[in-house]
Amino acid sequence: MARNSHGKNRRSGGHPPHGAPSGPQGSRPQGPKGPPSTPSRRDSHPHRTHEKRKPVPAPAGPIRRGPPPPPAASGASSVLEGVLQLKGRFGFVLSGTTGKPDLFVTGPTLKLAMNGDRVSARVLRSGDRPEGEILSVVSRARTTLVGSFVAGARPALAPEGAGDPVSILDLGGLTPAAGDLCVLRVTRWPTPKESAAGVLTEILGRRNDPAVDLKFLLRKYGIAEAFPAEVEREAASFGDDVPASAWQGRKTFFDIPVFTIDGADAKDFDDAVSLEELAGGGWRLGVHIADVSHYVREGSALDEEARRRSTSVYLSGAVVPMLPFPLSDNLCSLRPHVPRLTLTCLMELNQAGDVTSHQIFESAIRSVRRFTYEEVESLLKGETAIDVSPPVQAAVSRMGALARLLREKRFGRGSLDFDFPEPYIVVDDQGWPLDARRRERGESHKLIEEFMLLANETVARGMAAVPFLYRVHEKPDPAKMEALEKTLRAVGVAIPAGLHDGKPASLQKVMAGVRGKPVEPMVHMMILRSLKQAVYSPKNAGHFGLASTAYTHFTSPIRRYPDLLVHRLAKEKENGLLTPSRQAEWKGRLPDLTLDASTRERVAVEAEREFLDLKRAQLMTRRVGETFDAIVTGVTSFGMFVQPTAVFVEGLVPMAELGDDYYQYDELRAQLRGRRTGHIYRFGQPVRVRLAAANTEKRQLDFVLEESVARSPRSKPPHRS
Incomplete structure (x- = not known):
């Protein structure tokens, strides 16, 4: 784990916010770059993440496969498979299927499963609020649990979060004190008549010790710190530098200004940009993304571990990376003045900001500068304190103008922008919180956000004819729009025609009508809570929050596994490798891949949110x-x-x-x-x-x-x- 907050909105993905509530999100993973995710910060760039997310405690660790589900009883409408999210004595099965609501489950068979398990469930009542029951456990989310030790004649572990106490059959030679945070390995799975049980394997320590806090949260959400030895060896096998032979046959961008723009504390730079003016007017915009797929080959140990983790996790100054540091912070990181392998989305735009043509191809760059957001902000304001060459300064100025045009076009089609402040915690070297602050979002953040959004849309539209992985944000439920309209009217907000139809442009008008007014944050939150959650899907359902017909995540493959998959698909299409049989293979795999990615994303968001809440509480104890x-x-x-x-x-x-x-x-x-x-x-x-x-x-x-x-x-x- 690295002590580094990675200057972008890590949890975003390099894009703007839109979509489902639950806090700031973005397109780049949080910490670093990106817009929101509910619709979309998580979706645009990694700066913020304003997506609505349902907490799903974490799958991780070894997977234990259960028996196949029994056949549905006669008369059952259907059987579905999904991830169980427990809420005390009831829960929800999250199918991850575009267009299908979560299944409410309760009853005695709920005891068969534990939080985060993949289950088979029978639908007993369909409709907008379907209900059902658990049939069987398909796979276990994890084989370990964390919680507080309960002393007594029959010691137990009280799991943190949802779930019944788990009997401790063997203390494993350990001597925990009451209240100690501990780890238990499950040796007996729950049944309708018997609770789970296991063996104590680790005493983490007492609460409110920063080192224990971190271990506890990682164990609770099944987030592994250390990489398996085989994965570390594979990452180290590539060496420390990119040899010239690696970029033979690739288009190189060594002779034009290409640079990165990230937070001051960022270390993994997965996107760089370039911009040239065209002779007849318009621009050639290059979005150059680290070619992680060159190193992380399908089926390799690196690939299996990256899929299992699915995302980097950012916890107040520390990062648990998806990839080992030799890749994430070195070979794949687009550091200045050294050659790096990239996958480029090169777009030509006319003076109206429309993409008239594009190419996606393997490339190599040598970044001329590692800009911070603050430096670019200064250049965009015309300040001269930053020492840069005239060509680079001119490129930054052109980028600012193009980003403003793209943003205006995006809002013109109805895209939403939930500009909630993003919180971050300042901690000391031991992990104790010193302050809780708002992360500022200026024009430099918006510049990167727009370019990443455009690249993501362009890639998605170019892959329409083949199996693909989309980032989708479905239209809101009409009932929620009706309820929203009633509430807005009750608090005196002007309602545009067609709001109940749930069109993004109508919601945008509502947001414009309260801009600068005291009710603005409240109205934004009301709207956000009325929207669905953005997820990954093999089916293109569009992106409501971005008012986009097709959207994906292409720009953050160092820290998001879906982006890595998108790179593989794009390269296979470009190189003529998507044969009918290969397309059939992708089509069969994508449903599970997208469901796993959506689930892991929720886990990371919940872990990050809980850690933030913990540090805020610790900060305020004094x-x-x-x-x-x-x-x-x-x-x-x-x-x-x-x-x-x-x-x-x-x-x-x-x-x-x-x-x-x-x-x-x-x-x-x-x-x-x-x-x-x-x-x-x-x-x-x-x-x-x-x-x-x-x-x-x-x-x-x-x-x-x-x-x-x-x-x-x-x-x-x-x-x-």
């Missing part, structure tokens, strides 16, 4: 009792969420702490209203709060209301009959 100016960021039936202005954290003011009245939750208007006084608390309202508790075990902050800095005007108390 500030319990302090008073803060804050903003209301959400209301619920159990209280209101607030965000202090001085530090980027969020916590809950429980309903019981709103002691001056009995407050009722008005879900339609998204507000709390005092029954006696008519006082209202709603999104965006300034309040004064005191931090009452910081619970690191639950990753929660609890505030109490000191006073209302600016309450909404009193409304009339409700009529009493």
